[in-house]
Amino acid sequence: MHNSEPALSVVAPLYNESQNVRPLVEWILQALESYPRSFEIILVDDGSRDGTWGEVRAAATDPRVRGLRLGANVGQTAAMMAGFDNAQGAVIVSLDGDLQNDPRDIPALVAKLDEGYDLVCGWRQQRQDKLLLRKVPSWLANRLIRRLTGVQITDNGCSLKAYRRDLLSRISLYAEQHRFIPALSASVGARITEMPVRHHARRFGESKYGISRTLKVLVDLITLKMITTFRSRPLLGFGMAAIPAVMIALAFGSVWLFSLTHFGPEKAAALVFPGAGLLALGVAFYLFMLGLVAEVALNSERGDANDIPNAWEVR
């Protein structure tokens, strides 16, 4: 009944989720029972050590289910990329492998995508997670991401998203960037929207997140800001960062000149102010040079098809 190219690919990364595989697949199949077009489910086993792969293989006896087993545990972002790279559908939906997302939301997400979007993000309603460890940090992180990137998506951390294949071929995710998919998509000119989705408490297995990631998210945000704003002109970014350093240098310099003219040479003989001023000037110079290095790096990558991300076919 299903021909070679499915219209929809559902991608679920799994890490030590052996108990969740079977219910997840059943749930997705049930949710897509009346879906009019053909679909496939891609289960990505991210180097699990608990028998997840055996469950995936058992599930893959259904022709609509495909399994990928990664050689090592590479993290959620890379596992999702593995699924995306192997997905055949023109529309791709990602969701968590822990049953916290509800597959019954998939048809609605895809319908929304068909209204003319490239990315539809789920927005978890009545989130069923621990307040202090999960919800508060997530709320803060989302506010910060919105503030810094200007992309108005309420829930960046929700894995339930629908993508047009066209978009996924334009962004390459690495490290832990799955959180920044909306911002990265916006930076290549995608049309983005969000819609409310259901959220359930974890039934089996353990959460793979901890509080320590909050700090990492902060650092990653700096990177994201730099990359999305200055990806084609890093010298400008570094040059702007050098401005405060120049101003500090000028301030120290003028304090020194002032004391030289007003208090006489014996008091101004101390080298601290001019020294501090020169250090600040050194920083400015250094940042400028770093900006040049970044330009060199950028230039050496030019001429690459990946470098023209901003033309979209008008539909």
Add this chain to the structure above:
Amino acid sequence: MSAQGTLMEPTSDTANAVTAAGGRLTSVVIPVVERADDLLSVYHAFARELDARPEEYEFLFIFDGRFVPPAELVKLAQENASVRLLRFARPFGETAALRLGIEKSRGDVILTLPAYFQVEPEGIRLLLEAVSAGADMVVASRSPRLDSWLNRLQSRAFQGIVGGVSEQRFHDMACGVRAMRRNVAEELPLYGDLHRFIPALALREGFRVEEVSVPQHPSDARTRVYGPGVYLRRLLDIGAFFFLAKFTEKPLRFFGLVGSVFLGAGTVLSAVLLIQRVDGQGIANRPALLLAVLFLALGVQLMGLGLVGEIIVHLRSPHRRAYRVRERA
């Protein structure tokens, strides 16, 4: 390959005949660097073991810089097409020698051996069997160790530091006896002095790495003490590996961490000085202000470096795949 080697072999046509004769081919890659026993006896001892196996085999000796191929070996290579000698014009080190050997070899399984007797020759059977059984890479672990306590302590320390980064513990990472499939060998990021970390690198690339115990050769058991320069280089290697393993995808996490320590120290010191100045104490003639500005400057520089690293990683990301698919269903 930046380090170009000269192929000292009559014609490549005769060597190709090896593959044409039988199906599978094992390439033995022997880098001749630092230490070498009588190479002819090394060849005969290991060739005897390989004769017992069904696969064809070839030997590649890579001579680094100051090592000159002995006359008997050159004669052997001229007579026997399955022995090939390669030579670097300058010393490039073991990692480069291994890469050259891998590149010039033709086998579907590659066995690396040191140029001296590190393990008993019959040990390589275990390695080759494990590769046929499905492992991507099999490394030998010398056991029982016959070395002096000093050498064992050295390798314990090395193992301990590296073990903290790697997902799987290896008991004898420094052992040069390893068997691997060709695709594994070709995908290893081998440069600098990273050959010491080959099992950990393969593991990181998502390959299946196994370890088998192989009896140590008695002649390998002499006590070796190295100069301080060697230890310093080893330490830097470990540092490089550590950084590679943890931060290649996210350099700013490393530079940002160190940088924010400096920024924090600079900010605190500046604040203290500001309070003192408001309080009426002069700060113009005290070096503390210089220190505060120096800290801030260092912090900014480290952050900047990390950002440049991030830009490079970002630019490279479309060319790089962070995962390897081991199996499909």
